[in-house]
Amino acid sequence: MAQLTGAGAEPALSDPCAPEPACPSIEVDALLTDDMAKDLGWLVGQIQHGYLAAASAAVDAVPGGLRGLYVLGASLCGRAPNQIEVARRFGIDRTVMVHLIDQMEDAGLVERRPDPADRRARMIVGTDRGRTAYDEAQARLRLVDEHVLAPLGEDERGAFAEMARRVVAHLVSIDPTQTESACQRATGELDKHAPLA
Numbered sequence: 649m650a651q652l653t654g655a656g657a658e659p660a661l662s663d664p665c666a667p668e669p670a671c672p673s674i675e676v677d678a679l680l681t682d683d684m685a686k687d688l689g690w691l692v693g694q695i696q697h698g699y700l701a702a703a704s705a706a707v708d709a710v711p712g713g714l715r716g717l718y719v720l721g722a723s724l725c726g727r728a729p730n731q732i733e734v735a736r737r738f739g740i741d742r743t744v745m746v747h748l749i750d751q752m753e754d755a756g757l758v759e760r761r762p763d764p765a766d767r768r769a770r771m772i773v774g775t776d777r778g779r780t781a782y783d784e785a786q787a788r789l790r791l792v793d794e795h796v797l798a799p800l801g802e803d804e805r806g807a808f809a810e811m812a813r814r815v816v817a818h819l820v821s822i823d824p825t826q827t828e829s830a831c832q833r834a835t836g837e838l839d840k841h842a843p844l845a
Contacts, residue, residue, distance in 0.1 A: 699796050706788035710781055711751035715740055719748065720782050723758045724774035730763065734772060757781055 684690050703714055710716045718738050722728040735745035749772060752758045757778035763769040774782070797805045 695796065699792065702792040702795055703789060706792050707785045710785055711755055711757070712748045716748055716752060717782065717785050719745075719772070720752065720757055720774060720778055723772040724779055724782055728758075728772035730769045730771060752778075755781075 700714070707713055707717050710720060712719065715738060719728065719734055719740075722734055722737070728734045731745050731749055732742060734740075735742050740748065749758065749760065753760065755777075756775055759773050759775060760770040761773050763771045797808065800808060
């Protein structure tokens with residue numbers, strides 16, 4: 649970070665090891681209304697916003713960001729039998745998926761290979777370079793996790809992650825094919841019982 653040492657002075661480089669100035673303390677409870685503090689959607693949205701902001705920067709070396717990282721992970725563990733299946737699993741439009749795989753292939757992270765079981769299909773297979781990029785991105789994401797969960801103790805972090813995993817498992821079980829998001833299905837069910845006038 650550059651700093652000016654006087655009026656019209658040339659910028660001087662600050663010590664890169666110097667501690668960052670502390671952020672001003674904000675009393676969060678004073679900012680929240682009672683409704684907001686109890687609104688699960690708002691709370692989850694704030695966590696998601698904070699996580700995605702930090703995570704996007706952490707994985708910017710992977711084409712497609714977080715979506716690209718999910719696809720790369722699937723290709724490395726053999727769970728990418730073809731583009732259509734992977735696009736469906738991660739909720740990626742098929743045309744976007746083709747472009748994403750093209751970018752990942754150009755970067756040397758994945759290869760398209762014929763599927764021995766179906767010569768018309770192309771498997772997405774991660775490369776050694778893809779493995780390196782994936783591992784590096786995962787290490788940076790662990791730092792993001794620590795940043796986002798900083799207010800929680802070690803036991804609380806594990807409990808929070810486990811509870812979130814159980815909620816996700818429930819939502820996926822509502823829609824095992826994932827062709828329709830759990831939110832869309834829940835909205836449809838609510839509309840059946842109490843349609844909007």
